[in-house]
Amino acid sequence: MKILQAKEVTKRFGELAAVKDLTFEVEKGEIFGIAGPNGSGKTTLFNLISGVYSGSGDIIFEGENIHGLRPFQVCHKGVARTFQIPILFPSITVYDNIRVGAHFGVLKGKNEKERINEVIDFVGLRGRENIVAEHVDLFDKRLTMLAGALATQPRLLLVDEPIAGLSPREVRDSVALFQKINRELGITIIIIEHLMKVLVEVSHRLMIINNGEKICIGPPEEVTQNKEVIEVYLGG
Amino acid sequence: MVVNKIGRKNALLLGGVLVLGLLPIALQGNARILNVLIAALMWGVLASAWDLCMGYARVFSFGHLAFFTIGAYTAGLTARQLGIPPLAAIPLGGVTAAIFGLLIGLLCLRLRGVYIAMVTFGLHMVLQTVIIWGRDITGGKTGVTGFAPLQIGQYIFSPSYPFFSYYIALGIFILLLFIIYRIINSPIGLAFVALRDSEPYAKSLGVNEYKYKLIVFGISAFIAGLIGAVYIHFYGIISPVTLDIPIFLMVLIMFMLGGLGRFPGAVIGAFVITFVTEALRPLLLWRFVALGAIVVAVTVFIPGGLMSIPERVRPFIRRAFGRRHVEEEVS
Structure with a gap:
């Protein structure tokens, strides 16, 4: 069962398309990883889902289009998020x-x-x-x-770069915590992370984006073998 | 520990109220000082209402003296023209100010910071012009007198009956400050602080920012208008003088000096400033230079205002008295 479906989601800032025709689906109960270089549109995508921005295309959560709702409304629908910089x-x-x-x-x-x-x-x-x-x-x-x-008792949790600046021990604890949230609370998680190693470990499926476009999507071991992904990541 | 702390704070507040209640007796009914105290109580309410908006919600309103004046004119004019008794005219002043507060809030929904300051100060300036040019209704620059006073038996709420008036003012003060205190400690106050500290995070946790902006404008304008109505009943005259810039600055200084968003700092600031301006009265307009100097000194040297002094001093006390206090702090 799909908990979230993004259909041709696009967000432009002036001439620049930060997110371009992005289409993907997230299964209920999975941990879905998103990776990509700096400025590839990861956080913009989170801001679109959580209602901070609105662009074009549909964002369907549990069968209902939530694109264009205000952030507090998205929260009430059952989508929670964290921020890259720990703003409290x-x-x-x-x-x-x-x-x-x-x-x-x-x-x-x-x-x-x-x-x-x-x-x-x-x-x-x-x-x-x-x-x-x-x-x-x-x-x-x-x-x-x-x-x-x-x-806020969410059914979908968006986590934006949760381990930047943490010690190795804290990183391990974080990974364990996300798995616990996923397993024990049954919350679907979408996680953005720079560190491929962590992402591969924690995600059931992985999507790589670059310049706001999807490069590939699939199980981590498959995605990491993808030629285009290696190119994007190693700049080769 | 936390319960302890809240208990200590409440005890201090109750102590403050008790002192205020006994002051007239200690002063043996000294009329001059009592009248200054009454003014301080009324300014204290206005400064606290303004601080709810400016300090807690961090909504930069420069319109609260306008709300105060709207409440004053509504109460005074309806009392005079329609013969409404003070006990009805005063709440009516509050309600009218709240309606203006909500309208201004609507205009400010998508604005923030300095833009809100400009819109709200726009209200202030428009109001001043309307009052001065709408002479036929508002009495223009000279204002309006001759509305029914707030009276119980032979006692009249006015400077001529300081002892009686002080307790009326204190009663109103306690009621309105209790409302403000309860709001600050309710989920509404939590929403104000959350939006102030980090709007994106607050919104992501389900706080509807528009709703709480309207609430803060509505409530704080209501209280400002209500105390404006009380104010003119005390002095028996409404005039546009309350919109003058020196008074505007004076109230602003009250809650800045007390400490922005630090209840009951605005009240403490109101008492200090009311007495300082009273003491400096011989200097005439020059006293506002002194007030200006106070603002600069407070902003530069104690940015958190008088209410922040305990937490500034605490580390020194801790150092002086050694470990005992440190442990107390942690446990």
Whole structure:
């Protein structure tokens, strides 16, 4: 079953097409990786799905076209996201950061406290939830952002370069956490990442884009053997 | 620890209210000081409402003195022309200001920062012109007097009855500040802070930015208008003087000095500034130079305002008293 279908999605900034005629499908329950060089349109694609931008083409989530909805509406449909740069609400506690997602991200949400505490335990932020967010380290900032997104109870989670700047140990923990979110919570994940090694490890399927266009799509081991992909990545 | 902290803050607030309640007795009914205190209470409400918009939601409104004046004129004119009693005229002032707040909010929906400042200040300037040129209705530059005062028995809410008036003003002050306090600590306040800290992140977590921009304009304009109506009932005159730039700056300085978005900083700022301007009265217009100097000094030396002083001082205390405080902080 398809959870997300993108059909000929295009976004232009003036003359430049950041995303060009992109068509792909994401299966329910999978971890779908997206890779591509800098400026290839990965984050633009996330911004299109999550309602930050709107362009042309259809973005069908669970059978409904969500293209053109505003970000908060996309969130209410069941699509959550994280950002490349860990932007949080720096002036309030980690707990309150997550509370924003738990309160505003869920329509008719009950047992708010319970849900917040569940997510705190799930991502492993217990003990740091009362620290003001600007004082936690990069990894905890990323975890907080992820926890806030999970608190909105999404069925699809978009994760934008979640491991940049982390230590090898934190990278391993992150990978394990994404797999846990996928398996235990049954949440479909689309993940953008630079580090091919991590992406190959975590994704069930992989899509490579360059200059806003799809180069290839398939199981990781297949994609990494693709000639065009090797060219794009090694600049050969 | 957290519960402890909230408890401590509430205790401080209650203590503050208690002090305000006992002040007239301590001052033995000193009329002059009581009247200054009444002014401080009213400015404190306006500054707090403005700070809700400017400090918590970071919506750069320069229109709150206009909302204050709209509330004042609505209450005064309806009371005078239609004979509406003060107890109805005052809320009517608030509601009218809130309607203007919502309209301005609608205009500002897609705007941010300095553009909102320009739209809202536009309202301020238009209002001033309308009042001065709409002489037949508004009384022009000289203003309007002769509307029914707020009165209980023989006591009139006016500078002539400072003791009585102080407690009326304090009652209104506590009610309106309690509303502001509850909003700040409710999910609405959380949405304001979330949108202020990071709009893209807040929106991605389901916060509807348009809705909360309208809410902050509506609520803060309502409170500003309400206290404007109370203000003119106290002085028995409405005039466009409240829109003068020195007053505009004075209120702005109040919450800047207290600390932007740091309840109840705006109230503390209002008390300090009201008393400083009163003490500097002999300097006439030159006192605004002194106020200007205060703004510069605060912005440069204590950007977080008076409310940020405890957290600035805390590291020094910690160093002086050693580990005990550090542990207390962590546990």
